[in-house]
Amino acid sequence: MSQLRVRFAPSPTGYLHIGGARTALFNYLLARKEQGCFVLRIEDTDVARSTEQSVEAILQAMQWLGLSCDEGPYYQSQRFPLYRDKVQAMLASGGAYRCYCTAEELEAKRQLAEQQKRKPKYDGTCRNRSEVPAGSPYVVRFHTPREGETCFADRIKGTICFQNQELDDLILQRSDGTPTYNFVVVVDDAEMGINLVIRGDDHINNTPRQILLYQALGYAVPEFAHVPMILGADQKRLSKRHGATSVMAYRDLGYLPEAMVNYLVRLGWSHGDQEIFSMEELIEMFSLDQVGRSAGVFNPEKLLWLNSHYIKTGDPQRLGDLLRDYLAALGHRCDDGPEPAEVVKTLQDRCKTMVEMAEQAVYYYRREVVFDAQAEAKFLTSAQQPVFAATLEQLSALNNWTAGGVEDALGRVMEETGLKFGKIAQPLRVALTGNTVSPSICEVMAVMGRDRSLARISRAAARLA
């Protein structure tokens, strides 16, 4: 059997969204699994709406997700001569014809059809037009067969058939000479040797017309796999109304790419009861056979859970590097402060996003503690004088500055003051972090270091009121 060739073909009219990313992921996984070829093609035939920034954004998002392609990116805007030739061939063979109907006329017909509750469909006025209005602008339409039916065996949905009479004569070339999607997608998929088209199921209706086009152009028809849509919480097609739909927006929100990949793949695909998949496992296990047929609702909560899972189990060194960036976004530098990787170790169990982690790591890197007013009022009172005095005494004498060493020292403070651990931990926590919430204060001190810890406790002791 010949090598599998799949493709992802986004149109650069915006960022890479959740749905597109999943389609790209499925293509990528299958290509890797079958040792096939993953082609990236930019569908920018709509010159007016396509932008360079969108191309950049899509490329960047794919890279972030780790979806590298084997060929491309190809740009359709650079292949116009090819399409023009194919249109000419279609015209010459009688497979296509010029249509002089104006956009206004068509719009009027469409509205009329809708009023009469008919399917709005081109009526074929110009099919057999004899007089040719010289100099008038025209589009080129596909001469769609009206008899018979067109069927295909969808790899996900099963066999799907359409009566050809339901199809209308779609436009292959606009009046400005540029080709349209349904035409170029066929020409390119065929010319690029794509033998399996994986795409959203909103394309199912286009498929029979495209099949007819493949045949009219003398190309082999590829296989199709239509992936179900992703819906918002209200069961409507996912859109900006549902919150962040841009893949990269999730990076900015503190999500890890592996969480996004894992979430996306499980939305519509499953492997028994398994929930957590590494990219390597996915490449090994992914199969179109296990892709569901019905639309799925995007569930941000589950994505968040996966993210927390990957933060929890992630390599501290790598997370530390990322933490630097998120901290920087908050306006904090890590140069003079504890190693980010060490900070990560104290925080990775308690954060669901990297943004959260950065927010909780800020006190490690601030020069001075910023006290939460309520926390200060409650825990930094003169009544704590003995606790601070004893703690300072024990800690100053401590040689073994580790979490364990600090804990032992605080144990001696407990003996000295007769207080329970909880009673001395909270005031110290406020002294060290400015707040009442943090990791174990022993760990915090170990990571923060002797000098900074002692300085903060002293400073807090001095302002007990």
Added chain:
RNA sequence: GUCCCUAUCGUCUAGCCUGGCCCAGGACACCGGCCUUUCACGCCGGCGACGGGGGUUCGAAUCCCCCUGGGGACGCCA
């Protein structure tokens, strides 16, 4: 309106092809408890679904039909 797709807990899903192991399993969320140095994590437990109606069969979540619900397409967008 026409055509196409689709239907298991609130959500993602396993099971369906090859009926009995399913008075339906897992995960997220939610609720309760335990742990505890605050907050989390973790652990234990709970809540919760085969859309409806007809068949076929000894037996149906699983097979067939109808209905209903949901989604999509119907562009000189892709």
